[in-house]
Amino acid sequence: MPPEGEMMVMRGERSWLVGLAFAGRGRGVVWLCGGLVGLVVWGGLGAGVASAQEPANPAVSPVMSPAGGGGVRAAAKKKSELTAAFLAKFNAGEDSGAEGAEALARKLVELDEFDFIARYNLAAVLARSGDAAKLKEAEGELKNAVERGFVEFDLMARDRNLASLRGTATFRALLTKWPEVQERVIDQRLQRMLETLPEKGKGYTTSKDAESRIAILSGLPERSLSGAIEEMRRVERYWETHILPEGQGALSADEKRPDPWVLVFLPTPKDYQRWAIEKLGTVQVGGIYDHDRKELVAQNLGPLLRHEYSHVLHWRHMMRTGFVQPLWVQEGLCSLAEDLGPGSQGNLSALTNWRSNMLRKLAKANRLPKWEELWGVKEAKFTENRGLANYAAARGIFLFLSEEGKLREWYSAYVRNNTPMQNDRDGQRAFEEVFGMPIRDVQQRWRLWAQTLPEAPEGGVNVRFGLSVGLEDAGDGLRVNAMPDGNALRAGIRVNDVILTIGGKAVRDMTEYARVISAYKRGDEVEVEYRRSQGQRGQVVGKAVLRVVELAE
Numbered sequence: 001m002p003p004e005g006e007m008m009v010m011r012g013e014r015s016w017l018v019g020l021a022f023a024g025r026g027r028g029v030v031w032l033c034g035g036l037v038g039l040v041v042w043g044g045l046g047a048g049v050a051s052a053q054e055p056a057n058p059a060v061s062p063v064m065s066p067a068g069g070g071g072v073r074a075a076a077k078k079k080s081e082l083t084a085a086f087l088a089k090f091n092a093g094e095d096s097g098a099e100g101a102e103a104l105a106r107k108l109v110e111l112d113e114f115d116f117i118a119r120y121n122l123a124a125v126l127a128r129s130g131d132a133a134k135l136k137e138a139e140g141e142l143k144n145a146v147e148r149g150f151v152e153f154d155l156m157a158r159d160r161n162l163a164s165l166r167g168t169a170t171f172r173a174l175l176t177k178w179p180e181v182q183e184r185v186i187d188q189r190l191q192r193m194l195e196t197l198p199e200k201g202k203g204y205t206t207s208k209d210a211e212s213r214i215a216i217l218s219g220l221p222e223r224s225l226s227g228a229i230e231e232m233r234r235v236e237r238y239w240e241t242h243i244l245p246e247g248q249g250a251l252s253a254d255e256k257r258p259d260p261w262v263l264v265f266l267p268t269p270k271d272y273q274r275w276a277i278e279k280l281g282t283v284q285v286g287g288i289y290d291h292d293r294k295e296l297v298a299q300n301l302g303p304l305l306r307h308e309y310s311h312v313l314h315w316r317h318m319m320r321t322g323f324v325q326p327l328w329v330q331e332g333l334c335s336l337a338e339d340l341g342p343g344s345q346g347n348l349s350a351l352t353n354w355r356s357n358m359l360r361k362l363a364k365a366n367r368l369p370k371w372e373e374l375w376g377v378k379e380a381k382f383t384e385n386r387g388l389a390n391y392a393a394a395r396g397i398f399l400f401l402s403e404e405g406k407l408r409e410w411y412s413a414y415v416r417n418n419t420p421m422q423n424d425r426d427g428q429r430a431f432e433e434v435f436g437m438p439i440r441d442v443q444q445r446w447r448l449w450a451q452t453l454p455e456a457p458e459g460g461v462n463v464r465f466g467l468s469v470g471l472e473d474a475g476d477g478l479r480v481n482a483m484p485d486g487n488a489l490r491a492g493i494r495v496n497d498v499i500l501t502i503g504g505k506a507v508r509d510m511t512e513y514a515r516v517i518s519a520y521k522r523g524d525e526v527e528v529e530y531r532r533s534q535g536q537r538g539q540v541v542g543k544a545v546l547r548v549v550e551l552a553e
Contacts, residue, residue: 082108090125101125109141114192117292119145124161138162139170146174147185151260151294153178154319179258186215186261193217193263197271212236212251213259214312219268220301221531221539224476227506228266228301232309235337238348239313242402243333245412250313252320259316264309265297269475272299291315301476302508303338303353310334323418326425327379332394333411336402339456339511350402352456354511359396362389363450369393371443375426400446409434457518458511466517467502467528468549473509474498477531491544493530500541501529517548524548 082104089101096102102125108118119141126138142156142165156162157175165171174181186208194201194217201217205225208215212232218225236250244250252259267275275297276283287304289296289311296312298305311334318324336350362368369386374393382390401407413433417424424430428439435442457463470482477498483489499507503526507513520526525547531539 079108079111082111086121090121095125095129102129114148116145116148116150119148120150120156123165124159127163127165128161130164135164135168138165139168143170143174146181147188149185149189149293151182151185152319153257153260154322179256182258182261186263189263190215190217193265197267198274203268208261214262214264214296216264216266218266219271220266220476223531223539223541224301224500225266227476227508228264228305231301231305232264234340234348235306235309236313238337238340238350239310241348242350242407243336243411244317245408245415248317250316252316260294262294262296262312265295266301266305266475267297269299269473272297272475289315299475300473300509302506302512304509306337306340307334310337321415323415325414325418326375327382328374328377328390328394328397329414329427331382331391332396332398335391335395336398339515350399351515352399352453354456354458355392355395356399356453357456357458358388358392359450360453360455362392363447363453368447368450371397371439372426396450397446400449403449406434457514463514463518464550465520465522465548466513466551467499467526467546469493469499469546471499471510471513476500476508478507478510478513480530487547487549488544491546492542493528493544493546494532497530497532499528499530502526503528520548522548522550 085099086101086104086108089095089099089104094100102122105118105122105125108115109122112118123138123141123145126134126141129135129138142162150156153175162171190206194204194206197204197219201219204217204219205222206215206217207225209229214232216225216228218228220228239250265275273283276285276299280288286299287297287308289308291311296308298308311330314325314330314334335355338355339351339353340348341351342349359368367389369389374390377390398407401410410427410430413430414424414427417429431439431442435445468483468485468487469480470484471478472481473479477500480488480493480495480497480499483493483495501507502513502516503519505512505516507516525545527543527545529541529543531541533539
């Protein structure tokens, strides 16, 4: 972080998306990953965090709802335009006047009373004015921003635009009572989100995990919620043992300045669709982590949850180090946790998956992106210009490092090499350090490795066998939607039952199902665990034995 008095920069804060779409090839799944850009101006644009990134628009709800969404789209467009105008005036120091930064900040606050980014920016404009009346208002707006969800302690403490507020009782109270304030704020956020749900969230539960600093709003059965928490714990263990520098945990060890609370929303499938249409304008997105608002939403408890929770852990580490890493690093690292399992030494390791299948095909066709091209892709173009290939390559680079036993070593060098005094943003120096060879040789080694990757099971594409039922995603498992023969019915399975495990292994989405079922052959009998809704009487869990059959072409 820059010393006291220097400008703070926060560019490129993101809402991370992982999307799910069916692509006309049976049950084949295409994952679409992208980012919604968020920006908070803390001290203008200067040296510091993410200095190589382009300025971006704030994380407004990017709704493009096909059903009566014209008004919402217009509001989102207006907010985006106002923010762009505000940034231009703010960075030019043009605060006064009808079209100055102060007036524009007030308009943004009027658009959304709960927008803590707008309130924080209004406080910054007012605080640097030097006007006594405005300083008092700035105190109130800063307090409003924190109470509505602003959680960046270090940035607030160093923002030179707030210098005139540092001696006030409000500012001192916010800093000294930060953990208590944040605890109260997350409780309020949970309640506010609960009240936005149909029937005010009837059937939903709220819980908090103080150790991981996550507050969960869940529409899933208790057993499934416990499974979700365990999955997030697995991701923490993976990051601590494979990625983060030695001795640096996934969670902050500073009790006075703990990690910000993150709200984790695990909706029912129906509520997820409603939320996605309202907030994103599409149901083709399966999960999101909005770092500006510290909010994670996941459609399933498998790859989507693990990917998004990786973004939570990564952003926490980036904020502690003051180095906001480029998108290819963020997406490459966070997609590793999509598929975890026992490695060659029996430890938790990243596995090959559908992305590595794509990587191998690209390598064999000599169509892999060059690293320098990947490093040079503007973040807004990362998902548009060969987006799936970019994601496959980014994950592939880190899977390569993992299999070479150099993932943690590279990440440690990468973080160490990026400080206010030195820059290795593309990671080239870190690659050359850990491999002891020029970057062109490292890249060639990676290209040859990519051609030899084993084919991973991929539902609807290369899986020959399956259970004798039709299945669809249900969030925490796979819902039975058809029973083409009498095997499942005789075993006690009914339509709308949700399969949770096969042979004792969790199957929270079709990708996990493909991996698990690939271990069986036609005619095998396997025990499945399922849950069945009994209406107001709740859920029951049962077991049945199903036969593995050959799938029709």
